[in-house]
Amino acid sequence: MTATPYRRTRARQVLLALAALLCTLVPHAPAAAAQDRGGAEVVGVTRVAERQVDLSVRSSALGDRTVKVRLLTPDGWNPKDHRRHWPTLWLLHGCCGDYTSWTSRTDVAGIKSLRNVLVVMPEAGWNGWYSDWWNYGQGGAPAWETFHTKELRRLLESDWGAGGRRVVAGLSMGGQGALMYAARHPGMFRAAAAYSGSAHPLLNDESVHRIMAFFAGQGDDPRKVWGDPVAQRAVWAAHDPYHLARHLTRLPVYLSCGDGTAGPLDPPGATDALEADFNRQNHALADALNRLGARRLTTHFYGPGTHTWAYWQRELHASLPMLLRGLGVRG
Incomplete structure (x- = not known):
């Protein structure tokens, strides 16, 4: 029919x-x-303060997890205007912090010389270490390095006004991240600054044991991040700024650290074994860069000072002229 x-x-x-x-x-x-969108998409946008916007980004590299990225936007910023792109400062947080750390603990939002710069403050995990985790040789999530340097970068430059002129800075774990990203991704950043950064985690047994303790921070097996420091030493070295020093010799690099004793911004009698360890690591990296003929290295090893925000805010201000020159922006 x-x-x-x-x-x-x-x-x-x-x-x-x-x-x-x-x-x-x-x-x-x-x-x-x-x-x-290169493995990531924005699934939410929140304006949290004047010139501060939080993006909720779902990432394939993080196992389809959604994380936040805070933007400190320049004057005249309009993400709908795809003709204009802004010089970009990536500002990385440390261990035990998050994407809000820089705006909640420093005066970065009020720095006038950054009003012509897009500042990107991405989530990097409580103890993510700016790395694609080894995961017993299987790889996979979390892949923080892939998220930041590929997924998020493409997303920001496609839809949120970020330009191709970039510099990077960070503190502690983020200082290591800044140096690693600049070294492992040649051409991505025009300058790098590390404040009390983990600059040579393979320096000695004390340094290795300390970072392994950080890796285990939230009940994780510490070997998941870079593997065993002996059996997977090559993986460790590939994430150690000291062993990547040859890739940093042509960049402007700023290294700063205290020596772990009480300084002018500390209470009397304060001591800090972590800062003392990182101080030795940063001296080792500076020596390596000098041996390799680096001509654009700036160091500020200021002696007394602990692993605290007051020094990192000060060092951000001290390094900004170098970072802004890298962006071609007048301070």
């Missing part, structure tokens, strides 16, 4: 409805959208 036009139309409507329903049930649709 031949179907009537009504029946053909009704059947088509049913098929279309079923197709629409199936589209809403396919679990991979968001992942496909993220893949189109």
Whole structure:
């Protein structure tokens, strides 16, 4: 029996409805959208203060986890204007901090010389160490380095006004991240600054044991990050700024650290074994860079001082002229 036009139309409507329903049930649709954006997509935007915008970003590199990225926006910033792109400062937080640390603990939001710069403050995990985790040789999530240097960079430069002129700075774990990213991704950053950074985690057993304790911070097996420091020494060296020093010789680099004793911004009698360890690491990296002929190295090893925010705010200000020159921005 031949179907009537009504029946053909009704059947088509049913098929279309079923197709629409199936589209809403396919679990991979968001992942496909993220893949189109280089593995990440913005799923939420919140204005938290004047010139401060938080992006909620879902990342394939982080196992489809959604994390926050805070932007400190320049004057005249308009993400809808795809013709204008801004010089960009990546500002990395330390261990036990998050994407809000720099704005909540320093005066970065009020620095006038940054009003012509887009400042990117990404989440990096409580103890993510700016690394694609080894995970017993299997790789996979979390892949913080891939998230920052590929997914997030492409997303920001496509849709949020970030330009191709970039510099990077960070404290502690973020100082190591800044040096690693500048060394491991030649051409991505025009200058790097590290404040009390973990600059040579393979320096000695004390340094190795200390960073392994950080790796284990939230109940993780510390070997998941870079593996065993002996069996996977090559993986460790690939994330150790000292062993990457040859890739930093042509960049402006700023290293600063205290020696772990009470300084002018500390209470009397304060001591800090972590800062003392990082001080030795930073001296080792500076010596390596000098041996390699680095001509654009600035060091501020200021002696007394502990692992605290008051010094990192001061060092951000001290290094800004170098960072802004790298961006081609007048301070």
